[in-house]
Amino acid sequence: EAGVVQSPRYKIIEKKQPVAFWCNPISGHNTLYWYLQNLGQGPELLIRYENEEAVDDSQLPKDRFSAERLKGVDSTLKIQPAELGDSAVYLCASSERGGNNEQFFGPGTRLTVL
């Protein structure tokens, strides 16, 4: 069974440029999470989807971050414009249903903003 797929794995951009990350969750998982992880820190939730509905986006900086999960499967996280402080690893995870069922993580996208 394929795991959570994320692309790209690495991205280097200039500040003020836009960037987008893509996530394909495990088949059948209707809950999808986007996390941000800084070096030496635990993951920080940005947004959680149940199917195509964003049920928790309280930590998403909505002035520059946006996300969508069309058709309740793949998801895209966008930053526009990117700032130096956005350099981090962006992790996508999925689970069979919301709450504390096991979350399966992708390898992450390492973003560097110059």
Add this chain to the structure above:
Amino acid sequence: QKEVEQDPGPLSVPEGAIVSLNCTYSNSAFQYFMWYRQYSRKGPELLMYTYSSGNKEDGRFTAQVDKSSKYISLFIRDSQPSDSATYLCAMSARSNYQLIWGAGTKLIIKP
């Protein structure tokens, strides 16, 4: 003060040693406790999941929860170089509630 505190390490031990990793927390409402392992340039993977207090064992791994002390532990017996990774604790108050993560402890097992 963070809700979940975890010593970042690194913790370096010889192969075969028993490893003890710990987290403390401040929110007495936490009931669900998890340990994740994260290898370099990989996403976290769930190791142990415990509800409320008590012990749980899975092979070489044992998770303990002491809610009276707000303290959780992960023990690794007969540690192997392949156990070298960052270990993250995570917890939440309800089954449909946000996970609160520790910062992770970097563990190094020396051959």
